[in-house]
Amino acid sequence: MTRQDRHWRGLGAVLLVGAPCAELLIPGDASGLRGMLTLLLLATSLAGIVFLLRGKKVMWAWRIESGRHRKLPELIRSRRQQRAAKRRP
Numbered sequence: 001m002t003r004q005d006r007h008w009r010g011l012g013a014v015l016l017v018g019a020p021c022a023e024l025l026i027p028g029d030a031s032g033l034r035g036m037l038t039l040l041l042l043a044t045s046l047a048g049i050v051f052l053l054r055g056k057k058v059m060w061a062w063r064i065e066s067g068r069h070r071k072l073p074e075l076i077r078s079r080r081q082q083r084a085a086k087r088r089p
Contacts, residue, residue, distance in 0.1 A: 012051025019045035
C-alpha cells in the first residue's frame with residue numbers, strides 16, 4: 001500500500017467517523033434542516049466507506065470518468081480483442 005493510498009483511506013476513516021459525530025451534534029429542535037443534514041451526512045459516511053475500502057482507486061476512476069479519455073479503457077480493450085482475433089486462424 002502506497003503512502004498516497006494510506007492518505008485516501010485515512011480520509012475515508014475520518015469521513016466515516018466524523019459524519020455520525022456531526023449528526024449527533026445537530027440540535028434536535030431544527031425543523032426540516034435536521035433531516036436534510038442527516039441525509040447529507042449519510043452520503044458523506046457512505047463516501048467514507050468507499051474511500052476506506054478502495055483508497056486512491058476511487059480518485060483514478062473519477063478522474064477517468066470526468067476527463068476526455070473516459071472511453072480509453074474500452075478502446076484499448078477492443079483493440080486488443082481485434083489483434084487477438086487476427087492472430088487466431
